[in-house]
Amino acid sequence: MHFVEQGNLRNYIRENYNKLTWIKKIEILLDIARGLHSIHQTGLCHKNIHTGNLLYDDGSVLISDLGLLGPVDKSCDYNEAVGAIQYMAPEILRGKPYTKSVDIYGFAIVMSEITSGRPPFVDIPRNNYTDLIYDICDGYRPRIKVEIPKCFETLMLQCWDDDEFNRPHSRQLVDNLSEWYNEIRNNTYSEICLQFMTADEQRHLQLKLPLYKYDIYKSQRVKTTDLGDDDGIKFSGNDYNGYGNDFPALIAHESDSSLEEEEDLEEYEQVSMQRDDLLSWLENVQDEVPNLLDCKF
Template identity: 25%
Template sequence: MDRNALKQSQLCGSWEMKERLGIGGFGHVYLYQHLDTGEKIAVKLCRLELNSKNKGRWSREIQIMKKLNHVNVVQAREVPEELSSIALNDLPLLAMEYCSKGDLRKVLNKPENCCGLKESEILSLLSDIGSGIQYLHENKIIHRDLKPENIVLQELVHKIIDLGYAKDLDQGSLCTSFVGTLQYLAPELFESKPYTVTVDYWSFGTVIFECACGFRPFLHHMQPVQWTSKVKNKGPKDIMAIEDMNGEVRFSAHLPYPNNLSRPLSEPIESLLQMLLLWDPAARGGGVDPETNKPHCYTTLQNILNMKVIHVLDMTSAQLHSLVLGPEDSLHSLQLHLETHTQTHISPLSQELLLETGISLDPRRPPAHCLPDGPVCLKNTNAYPHSHMTVHDSHFPVADVGEMRNLNRDFHFTLRKVWGEAVSYICGLKEDYLHLYQGQRAAMLSLLRYNTNLTRYKNQLFSQSQQLRAKLAFFKTSIEHDLEQYTKQRHTGICERGVSG
């Protein structure tokens, strides 16, 4: 244990140390909670053994943190006076907002995420971290150590931490200060070449790829010293590299399967990765977009985030269709698209599109304005009542023979990949059947709503029919009375006095 690591439940006035959150290159991070208010802050304590150069970097980093203000960059807090007693060698403490959901590595390590995060989570990461990086670069700050461990979550918001620690590191200190994190560093940092903000693009692209697929893009089982020489000659569109059973490196410009991205989003994200993972630092990011005066990668990123993708579950075939909606696309145009995509070519007149609550999509509003979180249920109103749903099996993972032969050489990575795909397959089945359950539930709720409405209409009709019956009875009685009077008048005549009177 580090000699300056704090003990559990250490009290500093009204502040209690609850736990150690992590260990960084420059110090330990602890969680402190105020005993009266319950306020929580993360406090970073500088390590005792730092040399004078690193102590200077530490102080400079605190100054940088205090001037930043962005929702996707962790914010500095004022250090409570009561905590000043734990500072070492007169080095200042760094107090930050506490992000309760942990870091991105914790999320990636969950079994269900072994082959990548869900599409919605990836889009959230793209939005948050892309915005945070752009803000840092606008403030002349290069992070240089962007990785899952340096991305934390506060509720549903991603935030960047550990800013600027690598800004002035030389070649020798890289090897000592970034042990275990070299996999995310841009290649030029290993070659003592001049660097720019594009080093963060490479790290961002590596993080995106890992979040989409569950592993890093380039020979993830090797150390950078090994893979840089093998990957440096990759093509400009290559975004991943694997080693086959013969030891040859094979490149690809596409995301590997399995992953959780829908077809409309896969290609744009591949294009974004091709810009971020260019080997040439000068070309990385795609150059400057003349319309926005920003790198093309930010334009591509914003286009991805602006896409309106609707997922529609066809309850007849149990297939999930993902379609891109224009801002003014009507419900009818969506139904026309579905007619061409569904196996049975369900006509728009026979389509009923239901939300998870069983409510039909409003034809007066563009579907892009009311996109739900989950899939929309497509019900064929003309389907035969006893027809059976055809469930198509998902792609079952079969271990590659070459991979199995590599078990002895890369046992851990190969076995992890096989197990990961098996877990992903099972999670996919669970997700498919959950969607089917939600679709059946939506259909049932829709029928119950129709039944409720029909019952109300029936009661209204019954009430109106009773009123009509009463009016009809009164009308019949009136006619009978009038006819009776007319008969009397026909025999007796009309009295002139009575008429005039």
């Protein structure tokens, strides 16, 4: 077994964010996109893409935690899903089958995390899991407060589109990121290159807040809500107003400890959310802790 000394991407971002140039961010994302494309070419999807499952090893990023890897268009028993809620695509939270587009959505959240240096949804406390689930399904996405290139923002918005059919394929991710990487590396002074150069110049104006000192969700087992297609939830591309506006932001979970203490991001707790009595479960969360998840592929 290969040992990865530098840990996962989450730790790498936490320890190196202030030194990350845009070409390095693109290089990291390109590695992830290539890994996803290799998985998707086999007809499978990963189902649980997040920075804790991406290993940083000697300058490269490897996709790990393949335990949920399986065919597309397959769902789990009782509409259960496993993963970190803030990275879950809205259709999965609605109980829909897994497709390759689920991984593209997770990739978009990783894009936002490597851009901002913070885990997704860490600005406003939420009282329970239901709030986060409904807000994601209602179109809320992570807030970006730093300068980002327009081309990068456009791709990110496409990747986390509420409609899975509007998201790009992994091949398009590889093509776009490869183009940007080459233009930056070769210093072409093209429009795209200048966008990234400008963003790099603005790095010193980025957030001064402590990074990764927030209570966040960990990968867990949840039962998806029975929202369906007629739940009144609407999403518009205009709901995301860019990184400079006061777009509603979320925190993943209410904190029960000081924000000055960093969470052990490698611990995974298994939590089950009952489909028919989600709210009742939330009131009695301590009484329901499942052990295993059996999925049908």
